[in-house]
Amino acid sequence: MKTVMEGSHAVAEAVKLARVQVISAYPITPQTHIVERLSEYCADGSLDAKFLRVESEHSAMAALIGASSTGVRTFTATSSQGLALMHELLHWASGARLPIVMAEVNRAMAPGWNIWTDQTDSLSQRDTGWVQIYCEDGQEALDRTLQAFKLAESVNLPAMVILDAFFLSHTYEPVDIPDQAKVDEFLPPYEPKFLLDPGNPCAFNQLAPPDVYMEMRFSIQTAMESAIGVLEKIQNDFSEIFDRSYGSIEPVECDDADIILVTSGTVTSTCREVIKKLRSDGEKVGLLKISLFRPFPGEAVRKVLSRTRKVAVVDRNCSFGSGGIFAQEIRSALCNVPDHPLVYGYVAGLGGRDITPELLEDIYWQTKNTDFPELDSFWMGIREVKDGIICSGS
């Protein structure tokens, strides 16, 4: 039966259903509703987990690294500056091969202070060795959280389930909450491959000199790569039990498309409507939703995009001095394909600015009407502002 709930609470339900054992978090908008709900579950006993209150996100992650090392299922949630504060420990969690799961609610980085959605926070952490899955709606947020635990524990890598601020975290939608029994079938208790055990004392993660370090990194890389296939299998298992299916990517009307729009997160829902309209107008347009960003499903992406002429990537993020980060990934995935399509990068909707159907249509028409992408990224809807501070050279 479906229940109307916030995206944040859908994540909290998933964490409860996953029978997480240790939660540690520090509140930050727009993530707070997730851990707030979980703390209530811990307090009323409906979730038998230890909730560790800490003084910072850095400590929250440190606490989970300790907890996860003892072989228990762990969870945290954060956003923006909070995630940035965790940065050092994100590397630690993956290097220590701990399957910690985090809900990351995309929020713009300050300054200027901005609590609205923007993917730059999570994408800044792309090289930390965390699995990253971007969600489109409340149901996906719930389902992906369950999948994230299974994936993380299978490949021994931490995983982030990523939600757009407000558009997803605070929006009420009907969400199907699965039966506990079914979740237990899908996600049995965590069986750690190694753990801190006083009965068998050992030290973890001490000095690794040059003659061993590189193999450890190689082990992370191969685990990451294997995660693509593992997730595919997990998604299959998931759809058998819950009758809902997801892929690492999802192509929509791509088979005969001349132009394919690439999106992630909630923009995808808007784009689905735009595609329908353009198709009804006779435009040969398709949509590629990217859910799995790390590891990047390059092979699947190539399979979909190689056949088209132009690719328009919508990035709600920016790597300053380069451009949209999804666009970079798409370009590098395609660059060795003979006669690969042209890749048009668009930066839009930063800091929570709305990405409307009209804006997505503009992107389509601009891509169609431009023979060659002159810029690495084209910034959509930039207004001219005259009363700023004028710097020489700008």
Next chain:
Amino acid sequence: MKNSNRSNMCVPLLIPRSYKTSEENKTGSWRFLRPRYLEKTAPCSSVCPVGQDIPRIQMLTVQGSFKEAWELLLSENPFPGTCGRVCFHPCESACNRLEFDEAVAIRMIERFLADTATRYELQPRLNKLAKKGKKVAIIGSGPGGLSAAYFLALLGYSCDVFESSNKPGGMLRWAIPFYRLPLKVLEEEIARIESLGVRIFCNHHVEFEKFKHLRSNYDAIFVSCGYQKGRRLNIPGEESPGVEDGLTFLRELKSDPSSPSLHGSVAVIGGGNTAIDVARSVLRCGAKPVIVYRRRKEDMRAFGEEIKMALDEGVRIEELKSPLKIEKKESGVILTLQKMKVAGIDESGRAAIEPDNTDPEIVSYDRVFVAIGTEPSEPWYVCDSCSGKDIKLYNSVMRFDGQFPVIFGGDLTTEAKTVTNAIASGKEAAMALDVLFRIGKDFVLPEISRCRVGNGLSVSMEIYLNGERKNRVSHVVSYAEINTDYFNLIPRTPQPRLLREERINSFSEIDLKISGSVAMKEAGRCFNCGICNHCDNCYLFCPEIAVKRQDSEEGGLRAINYDYCKGCGLCVVECPRNAMVLEEESA
């Protein structure tokens, strides 16, 4: 696309993991700085005339170890009930907490501990040493004489105290009004001293002939007969009826509990504690007291708090007025007062005064009390100059009559003439005599110096007896050396008192009791400067788990395992109370 070099390769999960104990890595070899537990001196202890171990007393109080805290008080001072009421508490003025919010109410806690012991009829465990087979005569049973007797008795000497009046206690009994020090408190403290075998002979005035006689029966004499005699104004009319000595008035008031009835306007000449005590007593007897003082209010020798309470109660102070003469009239006296003016500030910070050139003021009063200071009652008591043969100590002077040792103490030798200073001199005299008898004259000064608390004039019996306190260094902990991150702002607990209306109509004690929980809360405000109170910050912060806790009953200091201590210094920085030091490792 897959990277080529892994298609047929098994890549296991790899993390650094070691089954060797990390104890093999003796990280202590990296150290070039060495942290060490080193207890220091708290500023309160350093300025306390008797050198009380105040930070430790507060620590024990917080722990609810009231008996132990009381015994600690008794190890340095036989009069905690008295000092907990009448001491001028220089400790509170020196308290490091003063810079943070407000000083800890140290005196209030001392009184609480003493009263609690009395209330539960606790018997202290006092460490009485074996008999030494020597006898000491003590002249005067004030705080100085009785303290000397108490400590000498504990050190194994027999003591006989000779008191000229009919009851022991000196100024404690005869001068301090009941509203500040109830008789019961004093009598209990004297009884405890007597219980050690000290004999007190009252109505035994020791004049010079008697003194010479004592020499043949005792091995030493301690002279602490105080300043008994009120100083005189040396102005015309001083002998008139209606002009009386303030100290005598207090003495009469205390010997006859039914207070005399006074009326009208009463002048009290003077600016010391006696003047304040007289004025407040006069008020309680039904008259209107006016203190006439030749300098300014802020120059008065009386304790500030006493002056403030006197003013609260309705005592008037006429400052910058000096009496020129006194004349008797039919019902009362006429006082001729010269108005004075400030002519600079003297070395002690008090106003230097001179007559201003106005005409003298003539005021009539019903009675006049003179309380301008005291002096020894017999000339041979005076010990104001030291000859080369004398051993001048911090609070007392050891003089030799041939080979016979005589020590002067109390008001006769102390710089500040207070109860607590007198106690300090008695304790110091006991220690000095013990040194003299045990190891000889040449060791007196070095031994007493060894027992100094911090850099002040006080000496500690615990240090003398080689207690743990001797390991503390004399460095006085400053506010800057306290890690105030570990303390919250908490207002000082106010001393509960009788209402003004209740105060002025009786001689009932003004300061009221506090409860154990209030005392514990107040003692909890103490920084415990320089001493380890087992807060275990060092243990919690040590990254190498190199701090060892010894959970013995006595507590004791924590210890550092130098095999693993890297010398990072975290423990020293996180010690809230400067009970540690970080030193360069010796090569």
